[in-house]
Amino acid sequence: MTVPKVTAEDYIEILAFYARQIHLMDALKIEEYADTFTDDGVIDHAHRNERLAGREAMLAAMRAALPRYRDVVPRHWFDHYLIEPFAEGDGWRVVYYCLVSRTDAQGKVDFEPSFTVEDELVRLADGEIRTRLRVIHMDRPAS
């Protein structure tokens, strides 16, 4: 393959970035979570045709969703990262699996449908990684 390969150092940094981002999201620290996106970052819920462009739109949508997480603890589980450096510019296209568990006050666990997520990550001038684009596809059977 002639696809440029991600270095081991960048791969680990990307895993560490996701760990930090997802701990913030699942802890409902929505301001800090929003800070892990670029200022013009976009979250595109492809399956429900909802496109959140920019920090304020993201925060409004997350604030509206908070009541859904009053009685359950969400945990986003990721796996199988496909990471491809941009041909130009400092960043990566990342595709991965996502499964969301919800633990309620009695300790009962259930799951949201699995998702496949496509991200564009960029490295800013200060060396930090941010998400510039997140497209979320709900997994649906072919039939």
Place this chain on the structure above:
Amino acid sequence: MTVPKVTAEDYIEILAFYARQIHLMDALKIEEYADTFTDDGVIDHAHRNERLAGREAMLAAMRAALPRYRDVVPRHWFDHYLIEPFAEGDGWRVVYYCLVSRTDAQGKVDFEPSFTVEDELVRLADGEIRTRLRVIHMDRPAS
């Protein structure tokens, strides 16, 4: 320990290999999935005494299994890779956990029994990684 250790670079390359292989399998791209095995690759479903030797046998078994995935989206989740370089030759013995989620058209999720998988991976002359042997053990209680 005197066990030879996998390098960080190889470890990451192995993770990236599995990510690519499993995205292909779960997308039911069975020809491309078969290409991630060596030509003489073997898949051994130890729990049901089924041994698929070579590309044609694999493809036939996968084609026969396709109808099972018409109404659900399978996702194979891996964790806890034990990776040990071969004492001789370019490759690794890898053991890991596997859990399969199935999301149906209504978004309902269920799970197949967990598995433990033992792989032999080899690096070909062109630098690419392939699976040479996959032995799949269904997890069963001791009692």
Place this chain on the structure above:
Amino acid sequence: MTVPKVTAEDYIEILAFYARQIHLMDALKIEEYADTFTDDGVIDHAHRNERLAGREAMLAAMRAALPRYRDVVPRHWFDHYLIEPFAEGDGWRVVYYCLVSRTDAQGKVDFEPSFTVEDELVRLADGEIRTRLRVIHMDRPAS
């Protein structure tokens, strides 16, 4: 950020350490699992106010728990490791997600409530990694 960053080599070694430790635990090899802790290691089940200090206390608690795993195969799934090197000394503070699946003899899978785990890992003089402290928090909704 001025937080010291874990190197890619250490990160991979930590993943390999957890893989080995968790395979031992889930295989109910409790002596070998206990060996992955320092001699004065502590497991603190914060949610049930149980603090196991030292190898003998750990082993006694694990022996007492064994009957719970006679009819199911437990698998501990980890994700989203936050890894921070100690400011002083050779080791890391690690925080991660944990979900436990249980597969019974019929192949039915259920899940224990999700957990968040905080570990202190140390590197001994011989280069080996051990867990010195493990604090286990059951995830509970805010409400």
